[in-house]
Amino acid sequence: MRLFGLETEYGITRDDLAEVDPVVESMELVRAHLTASFERRWDYAGEDPHEDARGFRVSGLAQDKEENEFVERDAHRPFSFHDMKSDLVLPNGARFYNDHTHPEYSTPECRTLKDLLAQDRAGERIVQRAADRRNKTLGGEHVQLYKNNTDFHGHSYGCHDNYLVPRSIPFFRLVAGLLPFLVSRQMITGAGKVGIEAQESGFVPGHFQLSQRADFMETELSVDTMHNRPILNTRDEPHADPRKFRRLHLIIGDANMCEYATALKVGTTRLVLELIERKAVPSLELDQPVAAVKQLSRDSDLKGVVRQKNGSSISGLDIQEQYYRAAVQTFTGLDEETDWVLREWGDTLTLLGQDRRRLIGKLDWVTKLWLLETFMQEERIGWDDPWLASLDLEYHNVHPERGLYLGLEAEGKAWRMTAEADIQRALATGPADTRGGVRGLCVRRFSDQIKSMQWERVRFIGGLLSPTLDMSGLFEPAEVNRCLAIFEAAASPMDALTAWNERKDSRS
Amino acid sequence: MERKKGFAIMSYNTMPERREGPVDPMPNPGSTEEGGGPRRPEGDSPEKGNLLKRMKKVDPKQAERYRQRTGE
Structure with a gap:
């Protein structure tokens, strides 16, 4: 069963106030989408982040204490919980709301990568249009939105990729089959990050990482999403018949600006899930997956190796190569989209090892690294210059006249896979299938x-x-x-x- | 800190144009009026140097001021 979608939490700033209330700003941003008054419509029944896919229900989440404190504080605000969430369902079937002080756009369920890319790009347009309206009200370009995953001070927010999978696949098989893949997936899907940080603490400049989220991975498996973040989230919230389906909710991914990276992120993950279903996944078991995520993220030369449980070492590229070969063997000729994913997956792995300059405009971390190195050469600055983190942030600005990635795209140097007509259609309607x-x-x-x-x-x-x-x-x-x-x-x-x-x- | 390893620094001006895109298109079952496949975006493309100008306009202290609450 192919069905997938993306949830993206956007970073939000406002520069005309000394102190910004993120609850209000995020709420007002979502409300700016509306041309009529807000009506409470989202039905929260069935949403229970305490259900664990390992077969039990947890009594609490790591974030509950902090969440309860927010709820207590928010109780004194002049608006209700529903007003604060401002949950909207859009004419394209997407959900747009204020999630944990971040405007979040969740694509409608998609069956093809083409639809997913169009819906994801439509999301960028929708949030930016809301920012434009909000700024018009404020009388200046004060609100900016960022499709990224860190504030460089230890606070992360997510871009989650979701997949409908048959309940008949035991969860332990999903875990075993996915962990090595997810640890190494960042070599293709990482958005790139300047510096190193940890959950709610510190920032060390002078480094470049493949991934924005790697620093925030703290355990292999967990139902938590805001603290003690796992490589594989065990939340069991299928949003479908629970007897037949699971929703695999992956929180390890970065928010991608490159359409090509988004396509490969979801396309390759879907194939790995199908490999697991067919029991054709390569036999790999890493010794310390959490350490390996961070290690690979901090190795932009892609030369490092990680330890396997059997005592041998393996590089991230070799892990991906093994999954790729299994997918080629199993799925070649299945359909046009699968063949596209297989071809591009293989080409990308080859180029990562041989000539990654050809991946500029296709993979975010490669593109960002190239931009930063170009800028450093131009300005004669080193990796410890704080300007680089600011450029990293601005790479993700979704304002078409400010964002560095969107500027690159406007110059024709980014790999476009959607047509403007696709995006316009995705703004108006959901996938027809x-x-x-x-x-x-x-x-x-x-x-x-x-x-x-x-x-x-x-x-x-x-x-x-x-x-x-x-x-x-x-x-x-x-x-x-x-x-x-x-x-x-x-x-x-x-x-x-x-x-x-x-x-x-x-x-x- | 200077980067000692990794791929060679590539000058912005030597960046190959991506206007043509690859030969193999993204499958496009729904077919659009423009057809599928990677290609350059619509509209006029500014001069090459514009992106560097855009980068130079970024406030070096911007990330230092940027604060968010933890999300999911």
């Missing part, structure tokens, strides 16, 4: 008749038991198409639900 498209259609057609929404269902106004579209098992593209056709043609949500349920009844 996933329930994200159905969610978006409901927003476009029946917005004033929606009582609540979330990933799995849409509840409409009417009656004691709200008429509900249940999408917890709506994954087959043909079924999605039929559902879309019914909701497109119906005069009302009730008509649509009646037709949809009759159709389902006649099949059962």
